[in-house]
Amino acid sequence: MDASAKSSHVPFIRGLVLSSTLVHGCEALRKQLQLLVWGGLRVAELRGPGQASEPGAVPAGVDVLELSDGADGGGGGSSSAASSSSSSSSRERAVQAWAEGHGLRWPSEVVVLAPGAGQQEEAEGDGEVLPGFRADAAQDAPWPRLRLALAHANLRRAQAAASAGLGAASTSGRKRAREEEGERQGAEQEGGKAGAGPAHGGDLTPPAGGPSGSAAAPERSSLVVVGYAMKASREADLAKEGLLNLVPQDGVVFAPLDLSQALAAQLPFHCILHKASDELEYGPPPSPPPPPAAAPRAGDAADGPSAAETSLLVPRFGPRVRAMAEFVSRQGGRVSLVDPLEATAKVINRTELARVCDSLSQVELQGAAGGAGVVVRAPRHVTVSAFEPAQLAAALEQLGCSAPFIVKPVVACGTPDSHAMALVLWPEALGELAGRVPLPAVVQEFVNHDATIYKVYAAGDKVFHTVRPSIPNVPQTRPDAEALAPNGVLTFDSLKSLPTTLPSAGGSAATAAAGVAGSATAAATAAAAATSSFTPSQEVLERLAAHLRSALGLSLFGFDVVVSAGDQGLQEGQGGQGGQAMAGDGGCGKARELVVVDVNYFPSYRGAKGAPTLFRAAVLGAHRAQVPA
DSSP: OOHHHHHTTSOOOOEEEEEHHHHHHOHHHHHHHHHHHHTTOEEEEEEOTTOOOOTTSSOTTEEEEEOOTTOOSSSOOOSSHHHHHHHHHHHHHHHHHHHHHTTOOTTTTEEEEOTTSOOOOOTTOSSOSBTTBOOOTTOSTTGGGHHHHHHHHHHHHHHHHHHHTTHHHHHHHHHHHHHHHHHHHHHHHHTTOSOSOOOSOTTOOOSOOSSSOGGGHHHHHTOEEEEEEOOHHHHHHHHHTTOSOSSOBTTEEEEEOOTTSOGGGGOOOSEEEEOGGGSEEEEOOOSSOOOOSSOOOGGGTTTSOOHHHHSOOEEEEOHHHHHHHHHHHTTTTSSEEESOHHHHGGGSBHHHHHHHHGGGGGOOOTTSTTOTTEEEEOOOEEEESOOOHHHHHHHHHHHOSOSOEEEEESBOSSSTTTTEEEEESSGGGGGGOTTTSOSSEEEEEOOOOTTEEEEEEEETTEEEEEEEEOOOOOOSSHHHHHHHOTTSEEEEETTTOOOOSOOOTTOOTTHHHHTOOOHHHHHHHHHHHHHOOOOOOHHHHHHHHHHHHHHHOOSEEEEEEEEOOSSOSOOTTTTSOOOOOOSOOSOTTSOEEEEEEEEEESOOOTTOTTHHHHHHHHHHHHHHHHSOO
16 A cells, blocks of 8 residues: 555644744744644643734634633643542543544544643653654744654554554564664764754654665655655745645654754654755856856957956855755665755856757757747857956857847856846947846847747656746837846846836846836737737647656756747847847748746746646655655
8 A cells, every 4th residue: 555545544743732832932832833734743732711813913814712611721730639620621622622623533643732731741651742853832942853853653553554554574673674774874963064963752753764774664665754844934835835744644744853963863753854055155267267258369368367267156055055955964764855956056157058959959849839930049148357458359159149148147046146147138238237237148139939938847747837027128220229228238036026017118238127018018018919829739748747757866856948929139230239030030931949948946936727636746756766765
């Protein structure tokens, strides 16, 4: 029987009842309430007579259980044993009615955390409500471990259910696995790597047992605990989309890990899901360093960048992320890392990513549904280390296409200014970017695309997409471009939003970031969009995703695709460089050109239908590829 089939028979924790004393006495707990609800738990606050909550202190989705006179919500004193017994009985009746009213089995699927109110014990009877966790109203310290403790408790329940069907052989396998885990942790502690011992009950088995025999394998595979490491804002975004379920589903449950603490002390978990790009730093490039993307022309050698200037610092993972990867490498194949750092490293550096994306021109679309007459490529690109004349002249010659350009920092994410970008309307305006776009930077061809972008998500082998508004078409003559931005530069922060409107003629360039629409630009974009009815087919997008999956080695990623509107570049005789026709100009009978303008690791999957189920399957599949069941 597989994990998903077993889960329907396992009494996993689905409800959590917290005393009012805990909720309003512990800020660290209150900060987690919304995440608990988004994670699929039914949460209730247990209030005694006269207890109240300040408006906004408890998020929507948290139920309130009002107790009658003579009962308290936990933490309140009682004058006699009789009144204490009556209070406890009242609480139990209230919680039972609440649980049954929401389809929860009482008491097996509900945990009550109410110090002084008779905490419910788990069926195993070890005296702990959650493994290694005891609620404390006096301090915030234990509460960041609450969701990890919930995962540990559910893992214990899954293992108990598996053991019930495996008999003595399974017990022997668990014993061997525990012995091996103890030996491993002892060795790590002796070497100064593991820190404190694991904060879980003694009955928990490790995430994997190595060569412990086949008897332990079903127990380990009954539920996969995925510990994740990412910044709080990203955690909230994913949890809100239902991607970080705290109640086991499809054989997977998620819980946060703290990279500032020893990971060995947070076992058991089977997989680490990370957004390592949240923690980047700058360092020297790998040895040997890649050749400079924009070498100076022979006549300008004395004025061009020196060898030191072209040996640019590049983004790399920070020390906590590197320590995380080292921890996984010491587990002997018993813990997976999704995705491996060597794969995610390819998308944090826009120069390296652009080189990978250059191979998209090799994708064969003929024979795919909707692929006839369709070609695909990446934008032309070049990297610069300074916005100074000699280097820019050499870069433009290497780039080989006309303005407009979009200019991005080489570091793709994880730093405050990695999303500071600029739309540059003519070549000379590149010199205006000093101090506005961080260096080193990638100068990338901007492709007019009728203000429509296809956000494509890949979760394992599943591909889905959403359609969103994007940057409007840029005028193709210098006078019209100057009317939009007298200095030829429109800056914006891509993390907040793309400038889906452009400033009106005579307006300030700064208004682009504020999204102030120009009627002429909006009308031109609308007219262009009305004449274009081409939409990339699902099979075409799947072929692009398959190519990127293979080239990058990622299981969780997203990429942005636009359909070229054609007639690209400022026209000759209009004050700009000579125009260069695009392969897909939207004309009848001509090739349609798809351009993949960006790739990112571990997107939010926002707005994608069915994303939680597909996401769980992708994470589990990536884990199983590294740690077979």
